[in-house]
Amino acid sequence: MTLLSLNNMKTDIGQYAVLHGVTLDIPEGGVFVLLGRNGAGKTTTLRSIMGLWNPTPGSVTFRGADITGLHTADIARKGIAYVPENMGIFGGLTVEENLILATDKGRFDQPRLKRIYALFPALEQFWTKQAWSLSGGQKQMLAVARAIIEPRALILIDEPTKGLAPSIVAAMAEAFREISQSATILLVEQNFHFAKSIGRDMAVIDDGLVAHAGPMADFAADTELQERLLSLSA
Amino acid sequence: MENLSNILGRMGGVYLLPAGLALGAFVLIGAPASWATLTIAGLSMGMMVFLMASGLSLIFGLMDVLNFGHSAFISFGAFVAATVLSLLGGWVGADSVFLNSMALVFALLAAVSFGLAAGWFFESVIIRPVYHDHLRQILITMGALIVSEQIILALWGGTPITVLRPHFLEGAIILGNVSVEIYRLFAFGLGLVAFIGLYLVLNRSRIGLLVRAGVENREMVEALGFRIDRLFIGVFMVGSALAAVGGAMWAGYETLITPALGGEMMIVVFIVVIIGGLGSIKGTLLGAIMVGLTANYVGFLAPKLALASNMILMTIILLWRPNGLRPAVK
Incomplete structure (x- = not known):
């Protein structure tokens, strides 16, 4: 069943046309990975879904409802969470404050919080610390935790492994596998090994268009396609 | 050097600066009574400037809006409060603390109400079309400031207006050899209450x-x-109301006001916001107190440098901390 549909989505940033007509269906459940070279339009795709840049023309449909042109806050309220590439944590706020801000009613659902502690133990340890004092990996954990502190149907995550140590990347992969049991993750990722380890479906964005889409297992097995679309060598 | 910095940091860091400044002035002034009078005057001035500057700092920090029209709220606050005090002249001069207080409350309420309404209008009509465009913000808010000054000129005229002070705030308390003006104590108290209120709202509420x-x-x-x-509208309205209250208090402090009041204060207000660090209430308070103390101490020790003292202070602090003393984390 399709959760999110992008239909001929074109996005301009200033005078530059970045997306030239992205059409893509994201099925419900699992991890869907957007791959592509630098500057291909992956981040712009996520930001356009989130309403941070408005696609004109084109449309975005979420759970069957057209969300094109809605305010970012209204899109978020429909059940879409966003973890930007720069993580977007509030450095002057504590870990607790960062998380409580993302709750719907200003208080934690304790079972959910315990699940987050289990996924990211460092957050409990640094609960009262200001977020700027966390390491890069801990900040990424906080950013992801903030996206799942309330039940969300779709979580958009932009390059979560960038600059992280291998052990943190492994922990992040484990966390994404668990999160994808109850939510759909649309993941932008440059690290193909990480992407193929957790992705169920994938698409390659190239020059603002979808160049390829399909099951991750098929793409992972086709080295020639990888070489052509991502310049990856086997 | 790093150890010294760490030790100072543990002891209070930049919050020690006003104490350090006061200590240095104590040595230079020599006379404890003069020093105490100047310190109280500086703290009082700092708190009034804090009232005017806190809103600008939040507006600048949150909304990224360069609002040169902020001083219009200071001017209008001063003139509205002065008018209310003049209309309630009988209460202001009465030998009753209750009537004096009511006159003051009505004057401040009028300034607050005006600030809230004008802030809403300003944000909705003037600022909203120029978000994300600093050049246009400067041009349009400067234009709005000029228009505001002309409105004040049209409504109240160009002749300086005498501001009545409630009777119970007249006079001074004598503590040993130190004379402390009651109005300054009140201004300090009001600024402190505003700071505590803002601090609690910012740190203890979801908003x-x-x-x-x-x-x-x-x-x-x-x-x-x-x-x-x-949220922007709310912050803008509160910021404007605080500026209006600051203007009202400053009017009572000066007792003679002209339409140029806001423009004159704006330089000091910008200095405070830049020294303190954008978007930070604690930084704004620190900057305001530093500016208030410096202006009073330098005015006493080297009167010829008085006008330049705050500019010199700003230069020194920016050379040391280019983002101000306590900027909000960005």
């Missing part, structure tokens, strides 16, 4: 959490499901 988060990253606050544009 405050949103404002602090919005100062750092507006886009992310929206991505969490909050309409920050609605």
